[in-house]
Amino acid sequence: MTDEVRTDEEQVEEAEVDQLEVLQRERDELLDTLQRVQAEFDNYRKRAARDQQSLVARAHERLVKELLPVLDDLERALEAAEAHEEAKLEEGVSLVTRSFADVLRKEGLEEVETDGKFDPHVHEALLSQPSEAEEGSIIEVLQKGYRLGDRVIRPARVVIAGAPKAP
Numbered sequence: 001m002t003d004e005v006r007t008d009e010e011q012v013e014e015a016e017v018d019q020l021e022v023l024q025r026e027r028d029e030l031l032d033t034l035q036r037v038q039a040e041f042d043n044y045r046k047r048a049a050r051d052q053q054s055l056v057a058r059a060h061e062r063l064v065k066e067l068l069p070v071l072d073d074l075e076r077a078l079e080a081a082e083a084h085e086e087a088k089l090e091e092g093v094s095l096v097t098r099s100f101a102d103v104l105r106k107e108g109l110e111e112v113e114t115d116g117k118f119d120p121h122v123h124e125a126l127l128s129q130p131s132e133a134e135e136g137s138i139i140e141v142l143q144k145g146y147r148l149g150d151r152v153i154r155p156a157r158v159v160i161a162g163a164p165k166a167p
Contacts, residue, residue, distance in 0.1 A: 061148050064109055068146065068154060071100055112145030112156045114138050122147075124155040131161035 074097040081090035112122045118136050122145055131139050138158045145156030 060107060061153055064104060064107060064148050065153055067104060074100060108149050110147045112147060112152065114141045114156050114158060118158065118160045122152050122155055124157050125160045126157050127159040128162040129159055130163060130165045132164055133161040135161055135163055137161045
């Protein structure tokens with residue numbers, strides 16, 4: 001009879017061990033699922049933050065693009081006023097141009113450099129003219145180009161030096 005009791009006890013212990021192993025597997029699976037959900041949520045949060053930053057950057061870019069023609073008009077008015085030497089008009093337009101340009105600079109607007117060689121990433125060549133200058137260098141700027149942060153929002157429109165005329 002002791003053998004039968006032991007067998008029953010062994011069976012109970014074996015059932016408890018089996019049940020414990022099942023519960024441990026379930027726990028491990030749930031922990032794994034929880035960790036995956038946590039990682040997915042963290043990735044979602046980071047992606048949402050990047051998307052929001054991108055949206056803000058595009059909004060700034062749109063605003064600055066819309067304001068650039070106004071800056072161009074003010075600069076042309078300043079040139080016209082300088083030609084006619086109308087001191088008060090020149091002074092007023094100069095003040096507006098400076099303050100408007102300062103506002104845009106504070107928003108991250110930078111002028112594209114136009115000294116030196118033509119760079120198709122930041123310049124748009126409208127003409128190529130024979131010149132004594134080094135071939136491919138910028139000889140005239142027709143319209144300034146601008147960057148907003150690291151993005152070119154309008155390339156500089158330039159005239160580049162071509163090969164000199166043959167004699």
